[in-house]
Amino acid sequence: MKILKHLVAFALTLGISSMTYAAVTPPPVNQNMGIPDSSFEDFDASLCLSCHHAIQNDLDALSNAPVNRGYNPSRHHLAIGTDIDGKPEFPPFRDADGDGTNETVFGCLNCHKLLLNPATGETEIENVILANFRNCMNCHTRNKGPLTVHHATDRAQQGNCFQCHGGIVRGIDVEKQEGKKPHPTNPGETVPVSIPTYQTSMITPWRSKKPNGDASQENHAGTEPGNCNFCHNTADGNSGSTDEPLTLPNGETITIKVYSNMDNHHNTGFFEDGRCGWCHIESGDITNGSGFITDSQSIRICQRCHDRSSLHNIEFDAVGDGIIPGGEEPYFGHIGNQKNCWGCHGNDKRVQNEDGEWVDPRTNPELRNQSTDGNSTLRRGVSGALIPTITTVTPRNVADNSETLVTITGQSFVNSALLDRSGSDEQYEYTWTSKVVISDKDGNVTAVIEPVSQDATTIEFMLPPQTSGHYxxxxxxxxQVSNPLGLTVLPMADVDQAFIYTPFGSLVAIFGKDFMDSSGLSPNQQNGFYLVDQNGNAPIEFYLWKDDMIVALFADDPETVTLTNVFGSKVISLDKY
Known part of the structure; x- marks a missing residue:
């Protein structure tokens, strides 16, 4: 009956969920959680948009002009008026006015070209004509080796990996070379990661090449249970990559290249950046790799970022009926099935003695402290706070200085589990719930919000009024923390005074802020800046369009005008003088 339920749920969710069904038996690992096991040099715009996705263009009802172009374009438009500093990249047209000197402040024409459309006789910005304008890779290029655009950020350089990866990756205290993770009750603060100091045992995972792995269950890549790369690897276990399907939040399925565990870590750019000590025990000359120590203790270095409280709470709801630790399909996480446990902790029941020999501890009493029952079973329903995963945030564009109801969808926002009651054999059920954390673009926490409602897959919360910017x-x-998704707070036009000055005919003057400077663009010509009256008629002449003032002459006195810029539209009533 349960198998039938799983098949029905699978059929219902296949076309609409963000799940991806790779080969159930790894490697490669199923690409359902976290950032894909790929290299940024192989990313294309569609994969970028799995995190930075935009919504479909809206059209202004009066001017039929494309406005409010979605989260990602709005995020770029917020750069207008800010310094051009090359972070993360310089714009394509640094000398937009052609005077031989690069601009130091962003304007529209640093990213857009003006072209004359012979069919209309009007100038238009290039993206209306050029279909491939919004290809992220036009500007955000990436070559193997150097730091990626993400890992060059202050957040990454400060070792705050969890601010992008969520609870799947902890972080590094770069001064102490120790692991750190989010503070459980004070968002924005961190505490040290707890790493075991006791003797490793037969169940201790290895990164790869575990001498006492379970050779009886070798997978198709030739890797034994007990190693990280039993799952996190290419299909054949060799260098190179494996093509795997990945379903994006919008339902589109693309093909990505999945790399080995080692390549995924090195391709971040931290290897070339000299951060070897974050992931390796260094001893001697490391220029040729011989200075790295690889033994049973090496996993303790991995636990700086991948500690037990993270690894033992990673699971994907492949069926869509809620996560039951020990009761899920195998290989969609770490704790859903006994096979998952064995993939990490598999062994052949041997341990290493003082002479370096691998022996059975049951016949060597002095080594029994390294022995663990290799046939122990996963206790169904027992877990900690499962790592939450965010798939969508709606809306991703909101107006500044206004309260907004925001909806989040994803997995594991709420989970219940059985816990052992201290001092007894009894168990009790405990439920973990989530709080919403709002951070600025640098990862600094600006607000912690209790949801209006929440369940395992949906949260609603009221976003208090915010100043414009990227959050x-x-x-x-x-x-545990989730992956973040961006939210752009838009600077909506704020009018102080608007009137018709009749001594000069139907001259309309508007004063306020956040109108945006048209930066040399001709308004009402397919470039994001529009002013029309209540009947959709444009001015016969524009005199001025600045961030705080607009002056235009209409043929007849308007009753109202609609001001539109790249962030949205506003209907404005007019006085008459």
Whole structure:
């Protein structure tokens, strides 16, 4: 009966969920959670948009002009008037006015070209004509080796990996070379990661090449259970990559290249940046790789970012009926099935003695402290706070200085589990819930909000009035955090005074702020700046369009005018003088 339920749920969710069904038996690992196991040099715009996705263009009802172009374009438009500093990249047209000197402040024409459309006789910005204008890779190029655009940020350089990866990756205290993770009750603060100091045992995972792995269950890549690369690897276990399907939040399925565990870490750019000590025990000359120590203790270095409280709470709801630790299909996480456990902890029941020999501890009493029952079973329903995953945030564009109801969808926002009651054999059920964390673009927490409502897959919360800018929305559930998604707060036009000055005919003057400077663009010519009256008629002449003032002459006195810029539209009533 349960198999039938799983098949029905699978059929219902296949076309609409963000899940991806790779080969159920790894490697490669199923690409359902976290950033794909690929290299940024292979990313294309569609994969970028799995995190930075935009909504479909809206059209202004009066001017039929494209406005409010979605989260990602709005995020770029917020750069207008800010310094051009090359972070993350310089714009395509640094000398937009052609005077031989690069601009130091962003304007529209640093990213857009003006072209004359012979069919209309009007100038238009290039993206109306050029279909491939919004290809992220036109500007955000990436070659293998150097730091990626993400890992060059201050957040990454400060070791705050979890601010992008969520609870799947912890972080590094770059001064102490120790692991750190989010504080369980004070979002924005961190606490040290707890790493075991006791003797490793037969169940201790290895990154790869575990001498006492379970050779009886070798997978198709030739890797044994007990190693990280039992799952996190290419299909054949060799260098190179494996093509795998990935379903994006919008339902589109693309093909990505999945790399080995080692290549995924090195391709971040931290290897070339000299951050080897973040992931390796260094001893001697490391220029040729011989200075890295690889033994049973190496996993302790991995636990700086991948500690037990993270690894033991990673699971994907492949069926869509809620996550039951120990009761899920195998290989969609770490704790859903006994096979998942064995993939990490598999062994052949041997341990290493003082002479370096691998022996059975049951016949060597002095080594019994390294022995663990290799046949122990996963306790169904027992877990901690499962790592939440955000798939969508709606809306991703909101107006500044206004309260907005925001909806988040994803997985594991709420989960219940059985816990052992201290001092007894009894168990009790505990439920973990999430809080919404709002951060600025640098990861600094600006607000912590209790949801209006929440369940395992949906959260609604009221976003208090914010100043314009780019923000990150994430969840914190005890000591776990989710991946973030961006939210752009738009500077909507704010009118102080608007009137018709009749001594000069139907001359309309508007004063206020956040109108945006048209930066040399001719308004009402397919470039994001429009002013029309209540009947859709444009001015016969524009005299001025600045961020705080607009002056235009109409043929007849308007009753109202609609001001439109790249962030939206506003209907304005007019006085008459």
């Amino acid at each position: 990150l929305v994430s969840l914190q559930k005890a000591y």
